[in-house]
Amino acid sequence: MPVYGVPVVQDTAHQAPTTPAVPARALLPLILPALVVGIGASLLLLLVTGLAERLQEVLWGDLPDALGIGPYSVAWMLIMLTATGVMVGLVVWKAPGHAGPDPATLGLTAAPIAPVVVPGLLVAAMLMLAGGPSLGPENPVIMVNVALAFWLGRRLLPRLPGPLWPVLAEAATIGALFGTPVAAALVISEALAGRPAKGALWDNVFAPLAAGTAGAMTTNLLTHPVFDLHLPPMGGPRWSDTLAALVIASLAALLGLAAVEAFPYVHRAFSRLGHPMAALPLGGLVLGLLGALGGRLTLFKGLSEVGELAGNPDGWTAGQFMTMAVVKLAALLVAASCGFRGGRIFPSVFIGAAFGLGAHALVPSVPEAVGVAAGVLGMLLAITRQGWVSLFTAAVLVASPTILALLCVASLPAWLLVTGRPQMQLKEDGTALR
CATH class of the missing domain: 1.20.58 (Methane Monooxygenase Hydroxylase; Chain G, domain 1)
Incomplete structure (x- = not known):
């Protein structure tokens, strides 16, 4: 009963029913698909960002130099950002599926889209990254990786549950983005909070963590990302x-x-x-x-x-x-x-x-x-x-x-x-x- 208005938390460790653990034989078949999705998600992210960076060099370096215009002059900013809007607008207007749903309705998780929508979404994302708008690559790349993993996974491994593939792709992309699987594990565990799940937490994050690890390791081996800003070191806490x-x-x-x-x-x-x-x-x-x-x-x-x-x-x-x-x-x-x-x-x-x-x-x-x-x-x-x-x-x-x-x-x-x-x-x- 409450003590001074504060509920007493009783020890119910031996009273509450425990969720049975998932046996290892159920988790082992998930390792290879998770690794494949992780590597593929990282490679696609690196491809998209790499192509966008090359295009950015052309649009903000080679092209204004050839025209004799300052690359970051007011005139070129107005021309380039407006032109980027025109180019992305054409893709959204004409591409199959209009380059995916309205991005304002999307978060880090994504429902699978039809494969026919993927090319337009990739082009729109690369044009945006190169052209200068203040957005990152995470949402469109997650959406593309989810679509490809879901479409290929259900055809190549139909015995695995369909909802597994989007989770693997999301974890893999987040791991690749940050260069560490910790970020993917944190996002997945937060998404699982409050949802009914079979097995312990680590049973549920096992396959996503493997995908995130594969994505992070692939990114680290190919590009060596560093997020530390090398700011002056702190002393003890004050x-x-x-x-x-x-x-x-x-x-x-x-x-x-x-x-x-x-x-x-x-x-x-x-x-x-x-x-x-x-x-x-x-x-x-x-x-x-x-x-x-x-x-x-x-x-x-x-x-x-x-x-x-x-x-x-x-x-x-x-x-x-x-x-x-x-x-x-x-x-x-x-x-x-x-x-x-x-x-x-x-x-x-x-x-x-x-x-x-x-x-x-x-x-x-x-x-x-x-x-x-x-x-x-x-x-x-x-x-x-x-x-x-x-x-x-x-x-x-x-x-x-x-x-x-x-x-x-x-x-x-x-x-x-x-x-x-x-x-x-x-x-x-x-x-x-x-």
Whole structure:
């Protein structure tokens, strides 16, 4: 019975029925399919991002040089972003399946789409990545990998359950994106929370973890990704660092929530244009204007650009850092609303890092590592509503044992601010998920 209004938690370990464990003979057949999906998902991700990078070099380097135009001049930003909107709009208009469903309705998980839709979605994603809109590759690549794994898996191994293939593809792609299976395991375990499942947690994450491991190892062997920003090392924890992390994470979450609240309205405004050849070019033009305001670092997905910020944390004023954070957030909002095919994690990392570095510039006693990690944590919590991914991403940017404890503390008030609020993902009717 309650004691002073607090329920007493009784030991029911020997009373509650336990879920029977899945035998090893049921898990062993999943290893090979998981490894194949993991390797394939990583190779497709590397192919898409590699081709997009080559195209980006042409569009933002070779072509303006040949025309005698500054590659990051205001004129070229407006031309290139608007042209990207036109090109992606043509793909969305004419490609079979219109390059997949409305990206505003998608999160990190994806339902299988018809294989005929895959080519258009890949082209739209590569054009977007090369052209400069503030979105990352995660959502379209996850969708393509899910579609291919589901279609091939059901034909080659029909005895395995159909719902297994999307989970393997999602875990494999997330592992490949971050270069570690830990991120995939965290996302899958969070998705399983509250759902009825057969067997223990590790029985359910066994195959996805194998797929995520294969995806991460393939990426690491081929490209050697490094997320550590090499910020000045932190010393031991201080009370002032704890306070700074609490404040920065909470303020970053509030800034992110402002964009989340505006998301349905901005999306509705672009939807009223009624055609991708109107919405996407207009969105591209707006993104060009935002790029002219925020500078070249506010273009593209933001992963390499955040490295430039971190490499010179004293190179900009607090006002400049905050301007880049707000402009990038506005660019993310526009790009996600007008129909560009892309994800929101990597741009959110840039926004959070710029916000945190702005806090350091404003209050120099705040360590750069604390500012960046707390800013990224709060922004990702608001934009993705993925607690584990937010903690993990913020922690890997700053290789410090001290930072993880600070982030766990800072996540508590930030989560209270975002939980129950609308998400940056819409239902089919255009209203926000909660």
